[in-house]
Amino acid sequence: xxxxxxxxxxxxxxxxxxxxxxxxxxxxxxxxxxxxxxxxxxxxxxxxxxxxxxxxxxxxxxxxxxxxxxxxxxxxxxxxxxxxxxxxxxxxxxxxxxxxxxxxxxxxxxxxxxxxxxxxxxxx
Amino acid sequence: xxxxxxxxxxxxxxxxxxxxxxxxxxxxxxxxxxxxxxxxxxxxxxxxxxxxxxxxxxxxxxxxxxxxxxxxxxxxxxxxxxxxxxxxxxxxxxxxxxxxxxxxxxxxxxxxxxxxxxxxxxxxxxxxxxxxxxxxxxxxxxxxxxxxxxxxxxxxxxxxxxxxxxxxxxxxxxxxxxxxxxxxxxxxxxxxxxxxxxxxxxxxxxxxxxxxxxxxxxxxxxxxxxxxxxxxxxxxxxxxxxxxxxxxxxxxxxxxxxxxxxxxxxxxxxxxxxxxxxxxxxxxxxxxxxxxxxxxxxxxxxxxxxxxxxxxxxxxxxxxxxxxxxxxxxxxxxxxxxxxxxxxxxxxxxxxxxxxxxxxxxxxxxxxxxxxxxxxxxxxxxxxxxxxxxxxxxxxxxxxxxxxxxxxxxxxxxxxxxxxxxxxxxxxxxxxxxxxxxxxxxxxxxxxxxxxxxxxxxxxxxxxxxxxxxxxxxxxxxxxxxxxxxxxxxxxxxxxxxxxxxxxxxxxxxxxxxxxxxxxxxxxxxxxxxxxxxxxxxxxxxxxxxxxxxxxxxxxxxxxxxxxxxxxxxxxxxxxxx
Numbered sequence: 001x002x003x004x005x006x007x008x009x010x011x012x013x014x015x016x017x018x019x020x021x022x023x024x025x026x027x028x029x030x031x032x033x034x035x036x037x038x039x040x041x042x043x044x045x046x047x048x049x050x051x052x053x054x055x056x057x058x059x060x061x062x063x064x065x066x067x068x069x070x071x072x073x074x075x076x077x078x079x080x081x082x083x084x085x086x087x088x089x090x091x092x093x094x095x096x097x098x099x100x101x102x103x104x105x106x107x108x109x110x111x112x113x114x115x116x117x118x119x120x121x122x123x124x
Numbered sequence: 125x126x127x128x129x130x131x132x133x134x135x136x137x138x139x140x141x142x143x144x145x146x147x148x149x150x151x152x153x154x155x156x157x158x159x160x161x162x163x164x165x166x167x168x169x170x171x172x173x174x175x176x177x178x179x180x181x182x183x184x185x186x187x188x189x190x191x192x193x194x195x196x197x198x199x200x201x202x203x204x205x206x207x208x209x210x211x212x213x214x215x216x217x218x219x220x221x222x223x224x225x226x227x228x229x230x231x232x233x234x235x236x237x238x239x240x241x242x243x244x245x246x247x248x249x250x251x252x253x254x255x256x257x258x259x260x261x262x263x264x265x266x267x268x269x270x271x272x273x274x275x276x277x278x279x280x281x282x283x284x285x286x287x288x289x290x291x292x293x294x295x296x297x298x299x300x301x302x303x304x305x306x307x308x309x310x311x312x313x314x315x316x317x318x319x320x321x322x323x324x325x326x327x328x329x330x331x332x333x334x335x336x337x338x339x340x341x342x343x344x345x346x347x348x349x350x351x352x353x354x355x356x357x358x359x360x361x362x363x364x365x366x367x368x369x370x371x372x373x374x375x376x377x378x379x380x381x382x383x384x385x386x387x388x389x390x391x392x393x394x395x396x397x398x399x400x401x402x403x404x405x406x407x408x409x410x411x412x413x414x415x416x417x418x419x420x421x422x423x424x425x426x427x428x429x430x431x432x433x434x435x436x437x438x439x440x441x442x443x444x445x446x447x448x449x450x451x452x453x454x455x456x457x458x459x460x461x462x463x464x465x466x467x468x469x470x471x472x473x474x475x476x477x478x479x480x481x482x483x484x485x486x487x488x489x490x491x492x493x494x495x496x497x498x499x500x501x502x503x504x505x506x507x508x509x510x511x512x513x514x515x516x517x518x519x520x521x522x523x524x525x526x527x528x529x530x531x532x533x534x535x536x537x538x539x540x541x542x543x544x545x546x547x548x549x550x551x552x553x554x555x556x557x558x559x560x561x562x563x564x565x566x567x568x569x570x571x572x573x574x575x576x577x578x579x580x581x582x583x584x585x586x587x588x589x590x591x592x593x594x595x596x597x598x599x600x601x602x603x604x605x606x607x608x609x610x611x612x613x614x615x616x617x618x619x620x621x622x623x624x625x626x627x628x629x630x631x632x633x634x635x636x637x638x639x640x641x642x643x644x645x646x647x648x649x650x651x652x653x654x655x656x657x658x659x660x661x662x663x664x665x666x667x668x669x670x671x672x673x674x675x676x677x678x679x680x681x682x683x684x685x686x687x688x689x690x691x692x693x694x695x696x697x698x699x700x701x702x
Contacts, residue, residue, distance in 0.1 A: 062431035
């Protein structure tokens with residue numbers, strides 16, 4: 001089943017590679033990954049989605065916790081959480097795509113003869 | 125006084141109490157080597173290959189409990205250190221590897237002797253640092269030693285670009301009083317509630333087994349383990365890494381368990397109702413098929429690393445904590461508890477273990493018996509070695525049949541005396557590791573038991589032994605074949621010895637030892653064995669290489685049946701299952 005893991009980590013060179021490498025080393029796969037600096041900029045927050053059984057995820061989170069640069073790991077899947085997906089899309093003029101995106105409260109950012117750039121977000 | 129990066133490094137190592145650095149110079153490390161030349165606190169041991177440096181530092185660490193330090197240059201120096209790092213990582217050994225790196229402005233340009241050491245070593249280190257500012261060197265060294273030695277120990281790499289040790293750039297040396305990292309709090313005390321539950325489970329057991337691993341040695345908890353079993357009087361088994369954590373001479377000791385464990389230890393594990401796992405990680409060489417493992421046992425698992433708990437075998441009562449603190453808490457709780465041990469059941473259980481031992485236990489008196497074949501049995505070599513050294517030697521080994529024979533037949537009564545690569549199984553480990561041990565304990569007897577396969581993987585270190593006068597005794601159990609490979613080929617591949625023999629191309633080890641300036645001896649008959657060992661051990665100040673020709677057809681038994689076997693399924697001799 002799909003899992004969302006949130007990781008608070010030192011914002012240091014190489015820290016991200018340690019987490020990403022670990023998934024591969026332990027035989028797990030990352031589906032999506034998002035990273036950015038948080039708080040005073042000395043921390044980063046990683047949000048990772050992966051697939052695995054409860055045991056798999058327990059082992060992943062334990063192993064991530066062992067990385068020296070990692071401060072906190074939480075499996076968000078189990079508890080209350082909000083889950084959204086955001087899309088920024090560039091496409092050749094298409095009424096069909098524009099209509100779909102509009103129905104998702106999509107916003108137009110750029111429009112010319114050939115292409116459009118739109119964004120949309122929503123609950124998966 | 126302001127210091128250069130190289131001098132800052134040496135000062136920081138001195139303040140960590142480092143006595144020896146095992147290393148090999150090269151371009152990117154030359155500023156550091158100049159700083160080594162100018163100081164006296166740390167003695168540099170020049171090895172002949174960087175793999176030797178890492179294993180020697182590792183051996184020093186295993187024997188003393190203090191972190192060993194290796195220093196290598198960039199590129200090939202760094203990559204040659206990788207096997208040693210992986211060896212230390214698998215056995216949780218505190219090891220510091222300092223690698224030179226090309227100058228900062230050349231990083232990423234494929235410059236001469238450049239390699240991404242941090243990237244290459246990432247999966248096999250506990251942590252790694254690259255020095256970005258020279259003034260950080262003292263803090264990084266302090267943090268590296270802190271991380272390597274606390275929690276579940278492990279190797280740490282410090283990668284230093286050459287410009288960060290530039291002798292013309294000087295900085296103030298600062299040492300922090302205390303190290304605290306916001307992302308690393310290694311000290312974990314056992315949860316009192318879990319200790320209570322464990323106590324209850326253990327005291328109501330009828331067929332308990334203590335299964336103790338390398339964590340007891342790393343955590344310096346052997347006294348606590350003995351104290352615990354003074355109360356429990358349960359049968360005890362050690363993993364390959366745990367040998368010595370419980371005295372082999374104790375009547376409750378069953379010997380090693382697992383793939384080549386004793387019959388009684390494996391049977392006891394399979395039939396136990398409570399298994400008390402202490403600093404052990406249910407490795408695949410222990411459990412055999414996990415789904416068939418100890419079907420009726422409840423598992424109490426004490427480990428400092430939460431990731432080791434319920435990784436392979438689900439723990440019913442997990443206790444995360446330092447082994448020593450956890451055992452102390454458990455002993456206290458047991459003494460306080462009103463639950464009475466069922467001594468009658470325990471007595472029956474200990475009798476059962478004794479019966480198993482009687483039935484298929486190891487024969488520790490093979491050396492007294494006449495051997496039908498004319499050739500020396502490898503087991504006899506270890507038994508004779510045990511008697512020649514009164515069981516007091518520090519013994520290192522390489523990997524293969526000889527390693528298992530030492531584990532089975534040399535009785536280790538003290539922790540740290542048995543130094544071998546358990547997790548990674550690194551051939552070539554034994555000789556350099558013995559150098560590290562001998563430097564730590566120059567007055568003690570240090571023996572490297574090896575095979576003619578393994579010894580050739582780091583044999584160049586014989587030269588280092590001459591340079592630093594390290595009178596190690598090397599017992600080369602020579603069966604003219606890669607014995608363990610051959611055993612598997614006998615058992616699983618119809619005796620087709622694919623790439624496991626080389627008898628007509630082996631060196632003359634006696635002359636080889638001599639050409640390195642040492643003493644070489646050769647033994648082919650059992651009648652010569654005892655005398656030759658006595659003669660060798662009488663040569664206190666010489667390295668003696670004893671080449672012992674043994675029966676090449678001998679296998680290591682017992683051996684767990686796999687695949688699809690449980691711990692009770694064993695080959696106990698050729699073509700015979702228990």
